[in-house]
Amino acid sequence: MKNKFYSHGKLLVTGEYAVLDGALSLALPTRYGQVMEVEETENPVLLWESRDELDQVWFKTEIPLPLQDPETPGKGATTETELTLRKLLQAVEHQRPGFFSAAKGYRVVCQLGFPRDWGLGSSSTLVNNIAQWTGTDPYKLLSMSFGGSGYDIACAKHASPILYHRAGTDPTVKTVDFNPPFRDSLYFVHLNKKQNSREGIRRYRESQADKSGLVRELSELTHRVVEAKTLQEFSAYMVKHEELISNTIGLPTVKESLFPDYSGSIKSLGAWGGDFVLAAGGPETPAYFSNKGYKTIVPFREMIL
Incomplete structure (x- = not known):
């Protein structure tokens, strides 16, 4: 058996x-x-x-x-x-x-x-x-x-x-109930490489930034992300989150380094530099990333339970 x-x-x-x-x-x-x-x-x-x-x-x-x-x-x-x-x-x-x-x-x-x-x-x-x-x-x-x-x-x-x-x-x-009304504007885009999370964690640990303050700010942002009612509101929280982590680990955001001309907002998911990112934008989003060579683009409904 x-x-x-x-x-x-x-x-x-x-x-x-x-x-x-x-x-x-x-x-x-x-x-x-x-x-x-x-x-x-x-x-x-x-x-x-x-x-x-x-x-x-x-x-x-x-x-x-x-x-x-x-x-x-x-x-x-x-x-x-x-x-x-x-x-x-x-x-x-x-x-x-x-x-x-x-x-x-x-x-x-x-x-x-x-x-x-x-x-x-x-x-x-x-x-x-x-x-x-x-x-x-x-x-x-x-x-x-x-x-x-x-x-x-x-x-x-x-x-x-x-x-x-x-x-x-x-x-x-x-x-928690996280099935936002703007979910059809959310896409998970793979960056065509796998990221070693240990390297990112090492960089984070070596940072001299105020970790306790970061924890407080990110915890508050998490509540706001869950409660966001509009794509504009959600995107603003994504941008703020990216700025906080960028300042802490001393790396540019993924949008700054790879997609500066994207009209929407982008957030790294987990270790920075690889795996999936979350893109929040209009219906042109899949074509934008596909044209740049990123072919694995999974809509929110298809990825998340």
Whole structure:
């Protein structure tokens, strides 16, 4: 018998970087996610296979059970991906000792519903699926593997927009109605490259800007974004948010650097410099970005749950 688990992808609309310091953030679970199927076997080995959105295998491995010493989770790993997987499995063992015993084995097949370079949470959806399967805490698994604020785990677990706040290690998640009347003027545009969030976080951490003041301002902006009734109002908040982050990390906004002639407003989502941005503008928006070579343009209705 196969057990099937599913987790939603994510997009962070407000609070990037500052969510790590407790800023209230608006995060949106996506219609795209990841499925994981698990089947028990009699052979004491973990057979693992990861497939992309085209059903092509991009990673596979066999890991003997029981696992190696938890203090050396990387022993036997031949690739960075396998090392990460082994660390995740050992994190499960820390919460549930003996889960991966030699009494049985497993065949696991993971199926992404979006391209790996989209940055919608191939890691967070994996972590949450593993947590569902093993009955463990996904936030703790994340902390022991990839790290981060945990908002992506909250998105994986929820089927509607959320307000996310992390005080210390304890996250607070509140579902919220965010389906604005101007949603047909919102588009998610992929910048044709995947961004390494660790580099952006490092830059943020090294900034000497007033982080406590930034957290307060972004938290207030988050409330205003959720309550915005018009596209003009929403766009003004986007611009203000971009200015605050730009001043903090010392980088120009994506509109300044790539799209200065765009008539609407643009906001980075998550780590600056890659993945998706949110464009708010008129019906000419898709043609504008397509003409500049950005072909992945997803309307709000098609992206967000």
